[in-house]
Amino acid sequence: MGYLEEALKTYTEALASGKPTPGGGSAAALVGALGAALNSMVANFTVGREKFAGVEEEVRALLDESEELRGELERLTQADTEAYGQVSAAQKMPRGTEGEKAERREAMQQALKAAAEVPRAAAGACHRVLEIARELVEKGNPNLITDVGVAGKFALAAMECAALNVEINLAYIKDEEYNSRCRQEMAPRLHAGTRLAREVWEKVNARVKGDGQ
């Protein structure tokens, strides 16, 4: 059983505690999942309503994808805690002989790569959450405009935190080809995510400030 099935308070308490997991990488995936959930909420308040019949099909497709992204980010919330466990287990391997040292080094490198893959996948999912928020600003039920704004903020914060967690793993990974591939993927992703989040936030704020006046 994982954290998703336990009480919300169990997760926040474990995060705050003096145990190594869950940590910031898991929490970043969770914040991404909360962003996806808010996109889904907005889409759920749009589909099936006569007023938005013109975008029904499109928003239904966005809802399906958003729910997939939420599922993926929830899985990564848990997976991050398990990936850390592998690094920790490798760290505890014996290093008495040269052979043991080499074996431990190899296990560490494999575990670190697996640990980097979790936030790398989270960043990719958050990028898509941002693209969906960008669509929902125009196509979603305008009564939920602040929820799209919150979805965008969460997805960018989660992506930036995921990128930081990729980077801290790369700092210990010796495979320069892998590291450079990760960095070449991350930099444009962060750039695009920042732009999308800014567009979403500006449009949402313009609408909110126009309300009631």
Next chain:
Amino acid sequence: MGYLEEALKTYTEALASGKPTPGGGSAAALVGALGAALNSMVANFTVGREKFAGVEEEVRALLDESEELRGELERLTQADTEAYGQVSAAQKMPRGTEGEKAERREAMQQALKAAAEVPRAAAGACHRVLEIARELVEKGNPNLITDVGVAGKFALAAMECAALNVEINLAYIKDEEYNSRCRQEMAPRLHAGTRLAREVWEKVNARVKGDGQ
């Protein structure tokens, strides 16, 4: 029983669903609570260790306050859903006679102010979470440097989203004195929060990029 005692997945599903609560305001308080939890984690890995004896007392005080902030932001995660219920109940009041209309208007205004107070309190708590993250960048266990970075990102995103949720309520509140008091409080808070978060993020990234090289 509130969402904190239910399964984490119950919360993310309810957030994603076509029900009005929980929404972005509640989720913003939760992300603030996750930020506070990460500060607590860093502090928990610092106190009681000989290596950090020089900052023991200070970090212990930060931990105590951080845990209070986490508790407050968890309460606000739930309170936001209840405040929305009050607005919703006022909206459903009868408006057949002039007297009923006036009564409903009054109830709506009171409920909207109560609903604005929740994200207003959340923004205040997030400001303090950011100040604590700023201290922990220097005083916390450096092995957890990325977790301080994540705490700062979360607290700023949560504060900005809380401010957006204050603003959407103010758009419907007719008490201009109250509105102007709220806005005069929010603007410098967002300004200070943005500066603190930038300082935390820059220092964390400088450390992470210095690692392993």
